[in-house]
Amino acid sequence: MMKKSSVDKEGIEEDRIEVQLMEEHKEETSSDCDSIVEGLIGCTTTTTTTSCTRKNNEHVLEQGARFSESVLWDMMRRFYADQGVDAWSLGIVPHFITCNAFIARSYAKILQSYLSDLHAKGAVDPSEPVYIVELGVGSGKFSFLLLKALVERMEAMYGDDPPVRFKYVLTDFCETPFAFWRKHPALQRYLNAGLLDFAKFDACQDDAIRLEMCGSVVRNMANPPIVVANYLFDTLPADAYRVKDGVLSHGLLTVKTATVERDRTDPAILNRFSPHWEWDPVSLAGRSERSKDQQDEQAQQQQEQRQNNPESTPDETDSICHEILAWYAAHFGKTDASFLLPTQSLRCLDRLRSLSRTGRLMVLSGDKGQSTTISLRQNGLCDPHIAVHGSFSLMVNYHAIGLWFQAHGGFALHCPLEDASLKVSAFVIETPSPVDSPLDTTSWNCFGEAAPALTRPFAGLRLAFAETVGDFGPDHFFQLQQRELADCAASQDESLVRAVVALLQLSDWDADLVFKYREVLLNNLGVCNVRLLNDLRRGMERAWENYFFLEREKDFAFELGRFYYGLQEYQRALVFYSKSSDLVGKHHVTEHNIGLCHASLGNRQAALDRFDSCLRLNPTYVKASEQRAKLLPRSPCLTPTRRDLIEKERIAKSPQNSRHVRISFDPEVIERAKTPQASTPLSRCSTVRDISRGEELL
Ligand SMILES: C[S@@+](CC[C@H](N)C(=O)[O-])C[C@H]1O[C@@H](n2cnc3c(N)ncnc32)[C@H](O)[C@@H]1O
Structure with a gap:
């Protein structure tokens, strides 16, 4: 959003464009269910079509696709790959809410507390750094602010010899921001100190982190990786579900446009497509209802599926997703509810977790989303809202991510605010559940709260999270500064x-x-x-x-x-x-x-x-x-004559002028006030105070 500056001050020309800094946060409203029902006319097929076909004066770009496999995600990827850092430098993608010094300092406090907790319980191998991997970095502005704040905090706590070393890794799936980061002046000192590295990492498929600067590949880590992900999970493929009359269905998306699209992944289509949803019932049998042999067979099938097609999306057959869906279906019962399952985000976290020798993981993430089932229930029967802002984004189901962590023996800390535009959640797996242990979902609840025994060893983290997210958090700050x-x-x-x-x-x-x-x-x-x-x-x-x-x-x-x-x-x-x-x-x-x-x-x-x-x-x-x-020499004499000075003194002492003191820092005004021809209407009735010298000039 840009507006013309209306003030002509020295240093700000009228014709210089002033960028409005504080963009709106990503707007999020419920979609209009009525308009979607209208759009369903003529769409009954549930198989995906890859060519453009015409129906009822609309062109069907894609029909009946599982949401996570929709062509929309290809458009999104192209958008980021094409735009590069311009997406942020030109203000196309809103980012103030996740890229400011306040949120960076809050995250630094949370991460330092987590590292201190790990250190206190002797759970850090000092021979290796803890890798802090930021996913979907974008511009690097937040990364710089967080890294700076964390270094300052660690130095304040431990001086020059911190007991826990860390390395911050900036990642993104597209190449374009890397050149910008490599030469950015603010990042150089961290690169030189060996505290920073870069790695190309696609959250939808990569399972290794190849560090660009030091040339090594991060795997088999002794320490848990820390993943930072702001506004990323809302851009990774998710699947849509709803519970209606006690029946769980998944959403199949038909994408229509008003004209024939020659380039079916052109990001510009995001500004003109219309989504149409159909809902297909899903049959679920809980893990507990299946025999051990059936579970093993299923696990085997999933592994083969992933090997054959690493980009394929885990679905209801994926063991933990299956359990989460079964739990939601039972939890909502006869109450209508709609939700997204962040399938690619979960799969990405699974791959990152496997980089740690023992399956430990910590994630800190901020996004628009829901962290309780209360808000999912409030959705009622609603189609997913796809918010378009250059690219597009969705609500993140942090509650489901929390359940996934619980399934792995971990816990979640969620933002307690229901109305926040930006929800921050932290997730930890410290003692992973044994792979073949039965999944106990009895402790899962609508708030995604963990059993106290799990969080007790992380008292520092809990307290830091409560103070920096719950008491007064990034969303409070964002609202206040607006x-x-x-x-x-x-x-x-x-x-x-x-x-x-x-x-x-x-x-x-x-x-x-x-x-x-x-x-x-x-x-x-x-x-x-x-x-x-x-x-x-x-x-x-x-x-x-x-x-x-x-x-x-x-x-x-x-x-x-x-x-x-x-x-x-x-x-x-x-x-x-x-x-x-x-x-x-x-x-x-x-x-x-x-x-x-x-x-x-x-x-x-x-x-x-x-x-x-x-x-x-x-x-x-x-x-x-x-x-x-x-x-110039021919210019009028700059030294005021005695007569000028007497006249100035008279004007300055006059009663009307004593009431019109004008104090200015505008170079133009100060300069004009210093000149003898200061008989302009402005200076005649003004006193310009030179505050640093304490003198008053007319
Ligand atoms: C909405 S931006 C968020 C940028 C930044 N984290 C922020 O808060 O401003 C999403 C970022 O995720 C990146 N991204 C999109 N898909 C990705 C994927 N599959 N793997 C890794 N990064 C991805 C984009 O390139 C972009 O930098």
Whole structure:
């Protein structure tokens, strides 16, 4: 979402596009069941068709496909492969909610607590690092923030010699983001310290992690792998189910479009297709109802199926999925309910679990989803809602993932909030159930809560999770920052700055959030006392540390330049203007502002050079011509005459002006106020206070 900036300030041209930072979270509403019933006319077949056929003036792109095998997933994969990092740098995929300093710090606290718990119970082999594998990384912004926060936390806890070493691995299934990560300045120090590596990993099929930097393949790990997955499980193939009148059915999807599609996996189809669902009853016999021989035979068949076709989707015949479905069918009974089974996510977790020698695993994941059966029941009989936003996403059934962990002898910690847009869950398998032990589903419940005995050894993790997700979590933070404190930007108000500072402090000075509130801060600096200004300075430096260059339109270094210019700390302003030029290239406004810094520092020639450079980039930029003229020998004398000064003093002391004190950090206003021809309407009725020197200029 982009909007034109309406303010013409020095440093922000009217024609520069301002990116609205805080995208909406992925919207999620129930689908409209009526419209889907209408769409079913003419669709009765339950076998998948792979060619385009025409029915009732609509073109059937695919008919009666098992959802997890639908052509829609191919479109999704192509979308990410084609877009690469542009999906985030151009704001096509919403990401603030999962890519900010607040959520990163929360995750760091959870992961550090888990590592400390493992260490406390002697469950870490110090000869190997613990691998933290982030799946479906995308831009790398969240990865950087989490890695940074975790390193800071581990250092604060253990100094230079942590008892648990870790390596963070960025992965994605498509090649495109790798080139971006490899050369990203924010990641270099972690690469150099050996704390970071990259691996191409397709969650739908890969079973090995090949580290790009150190060249080794991660397998047979002594320590449990930690998997971080934000907004990934909602993009991996899932299957749709519903329980109606006590009967479990699975959904078969027909995809229709208004025109003939020549390229059937073109991601653009996602914006124009219509889904139509049919429901086929599923017959289930619980594991307990089958003999040991039948179970073994089934396990054997599944293994063969996977070997023959690693990409095939596990279905009701897959042993644990089967048990989960049987449990849901019994649990919902005669009550209508609809849910997704994250089949490919579960299979991916199974493969990652097998990388650990003993089948241990920890997963930390944030997504839109449900973690109780109460919300699944609230769905009633509803078709899956496919939310399209460039690609598409679904609700994640975290409750089912939790049951899968319980089936393996593990436990789940879920976000207790029902209404959260972003649910965070943690899952642990520490003592895996023996493979041939009977599955006991009697402890499974609607909240997916684990038996206390299982979680007791992870008291640190439990507490950290409760504090950082339950008490005040990433979703709370997201909701809070969405309220526009910036609405009050027009008023000059120290308490407004304090409120913004409090929010920024809560966010750990997230750079995107600072960018959002930059105008409020700049416009109000003049009313801040010295202590508040010092807090702001510290915060801005922290925000710069947390900055991950991604969107060219959000020139954060430039904004920090303006901030320091406002404080008349010209050398520091120059540092940031120069970083801005390095990151986004030379811009005429940046050159102009560098010129102003040099002029204020008394570097006349350097200032002239920059104004010239600005005019070369934009010959019509009047402000640079004016500034340049002031510095040239033929320009009017800059020193005010005695008569000017007496006149200024008279105006400043006049009663009406004492009520119109204007405090500005706008370089234009300050510069204009310094000149003798300050008889413009603006400066005649204004006092411009140079706060860092404490002097008042007319
Ligand atoms: C919605 S984005 C989430 C990105 C990031 N985690 C975030 O929170 O902003 C989904 C990511 O998953 C990746 N992805 C999609 N299918 C995948 C698969 N089969 N295996 C691994 N990554 C996949 C995409 O390339 C993309 O980077």
